[in-house]
Amino acid sequence: MTDTGIEAAKRKAAIRAVEEHFSPDFSYVGIGSGTTIIYVVEAIKERSTNPNILFVPTGYQSRQVVTHAGLTPIAFDSLPEGKMLDVAFDGADEVDEDLNCIKGGGACLFQEKLVAERAKKFVCVADYRKDQPRLLTNWPTIPIEVAPISINTVLRSLRLLGSPNPHVRTGLLAKAGPLKTDQDFFIIDAPFPVLLTAKDTASGLGAGDGTGGKWEVERLSKEINQITGVLEVGLFCGLDGVQAEALREQGLGKASVLGGQKPVAVYFGMQDGSVKVRTAKGGIK
Structure with missing residues (x-):
């Protein structure tokens, strides 16, 4: 598949992920790093009718993407105490069948994990090359x-x-x-x-x-x-944001646990132009 085809696959995955997980009613949205996130921000810009949404980027590159789109970025440590992100969108270097992810190919992994754990749900957007049965199948390290x-x-x-x-x-x-x-x-x-x-x-x-x-x-x-x-x-593994919230509601979550590291869903742009969605419940659509 050509580079143009891969970029088209990323864009389609981003558009569908935003359609299904972004709302103009949100207050705070996490924005990850990498080439796929450019298309996520593009899709959010097209759908957003609320100028008051604040976007929390995971690093310098994603902050520039948010700013250039005319959206408002804020630093992670500017979030009000106890306030969760409504959603966080990010990419991945590789994702396995259980939605465990390898991230950090772009060197932003620490801030990416901060944002993922502060989100009610983390939604991953990637192309078909990142979809593997087990981690370290294709990504080497x-x-x-x-x-x-x-x-x-x-x-x-x-x-x-x-x-x-x-x-x-x-x-x-x-x-x-x-x-x-x-x-x-x-x-x-x-x-x-x-x-x-x-x-x-x-x-x-x-x-x-x-x-x-x-x-x-x-x-x-x-x-x-x-x-x-x-x-x-x-390695982004363990709980996802929905599972972490359920534990807190049952009084079983540790006070330090804000959210989960795993995505609740991964949107893969495929070679044939379709989008494959793998969810935390084990579903594929």
């Missing part, structure tokens, strides 16, 4: 945001967890040194074998604890997050 001083410690720890060749991501010009995030942190890209889902471990396909090189998505995310020096891991 897990992005990890780390403090520069901790690079060697984190690299060693990742190797102990089974990553064969974790490496620091360089900028566009290698001579300029490592790429820096909006937090002035570095990104480590860590390859691992294809990750198991919770369903895989439940069905006996592996313990998911790294034995035999097999890790379950959420288990590996927690292990990496425990490494001193790691700010955040580009």
Whole structure:
């Protein structure tokens, strides 16, 4: 498929996602990073009749997209205490059958996770290449945001967890040194074998604890997050926003849990011009 075809697929997925999850009655909307989000903002601009909606971008690039569309961006830390985003739209580098995502190819993963967890629901928009049965099927590495001083410690720890060749991501010009995030942190890209889902471990396909090189998505995310020096891991897994809200209503959610990391739905623009939607309930339409 040509680059033009891929961009057309992204646009169609974005238009449908916005049609089904955006309302002019919203107060706060999260806007992620990447090329697909350009089409999301474009679709929101066409549908929005409310100039008072405030948009929370996940980084410099998405803030510029929002501003250029004539919409109003605000910083994440300007959100009123306890106020949830009505929805957050973002892309992904890869999505598995359980809607676990790898994100961070664009180096914005920390702020993307902040926004996703602050949203009532996170809606993912991508093209067909990102739709895989398991994470690390096609996308080669897990992005990890780390403090520069901790690079060697984190690299060693990742190797102990089974990553064969974790490496620091360089900028566009290698001579300029490592790429820096909006937090002035570095990104480590860590390859691992294809990750198991919770369903895989439940069905006996592996313990998911790294034995035999097999890790379950959420288990590996927690292990990496425990490494001193790691700010955040580009695995979006666990609860989605609707599930987190249900736990809070039952009094079962921790006070620190605002929302979920997983999307409630993923919209894939397909090669044939259609849009495939995978939902948290296991449906495909």
